[in-house]
Amino acid sequence: MGEFNEKTTCGTVCLKYLLFVFNCCFWLAGLAVMAVGIWTLALKSDYISLLASGTYLAPAYILGVSSRDGGVCAQRQLTVPYFILLLLIFLLEVIAGILAYIYYQQLNAELKEHLKDTMTKRYHQPGHEGVTSAVDKLQQEFRCCGSNNSHDWRDSEWIRSGQAGGRVVPDSCCKTVVTGCGQRDHASNIYKVEGGCITKLETFIQEHLRIIGAVGVGIACVQLFGMIFTCCLYKSLKLEHY
Structure with missing residues (x-):
């Protein structure tokens, strides 16, 4: 019986260290996730006013919220809420x-359905200063x-208004x-790009969506180990308790 308890204790200690290492890694990953979320929201959201829906920002908000994690739980009564927390974040x-x-x-x-209307109907119109700024930046940045x-x-x-x-x-x-x-x-004066800004903007947003999706799914897979x-x-601590 003593040998069984000793093995169980050793296994519990190993699990605690593994969970501690996992938490350290996941804490660092959480910072990376938060950075991606903030990067998308703060630095790459200039063109959101040109999109018909806010779906592009939703994954970034979720990444920002889910980038927080708890510490190592060394007591049995804390493992259940800790597991639930991990599951929710997952x-x-x-x-x-x-x-x-x-x-x-x-x-x-x-983009095909809405971008042209947004640019032609809201550019330099009262109350749509954000669209005007986004269009100017889009055309200059992507030429x-x-x-x-x-x-x-x-x-x-x-x-058409003459303004x-x-x-x-x-x-x-x-x-x-x-x-x-x-x-x-004339082509010597303005940008005559094949496909216009719609192709440039689509490529730009798709690249960021790939990053957001990869980070979200990647961290979720890592959390499975946690x-x-x-x-x-929990099972090891339960055995020790009894």
Whole structure:
């Protein structure tokens, strides 16, 4: 009987150390997850106003929430709530990965359906300053003009209203931006990119969705080991108790 207890105690100590190592690794991974979430929300969300839905941000919010984890639980009564905490975080990470994958699949259709209308109907319109800023940044950063091509701007309410000052495209379409440069839409003056900004924006968002999805699913897989360690530790502590 004494030999059995000694083996059980040794196994329990090993499990506690394994769980401690797991927690250290997962804490570091949690920081990485939080960094990805903050990076998406704070630095890469400039173009959210150009999208019809907020699904793109949902995985980032979930990653930020689920990046917090508890410490090592060395007592039997704490292993059950700790396991539940791990399970909830695991489910959140999986949901983030699934949302990223779903939005990845529907992104092309959404952009084709809504991006042109957003750019032509809201650019330089009252109350849509965020869209104006996002469009200018999009066209300059990705060196493109219009949703599909520069001709899209012929349907712009801003251009048609006469408030554009003779411009046929926004100044942000120009290769060298100066005030009023959008009055000439020759290829030597503005960006004439095949596929327009829609292709550039789609590629940009898809790259970030791949990162978000991979991080979410990857951390969820790692958490499975934590839940296994927790279950084993609970059983070991239960044997010692009895």
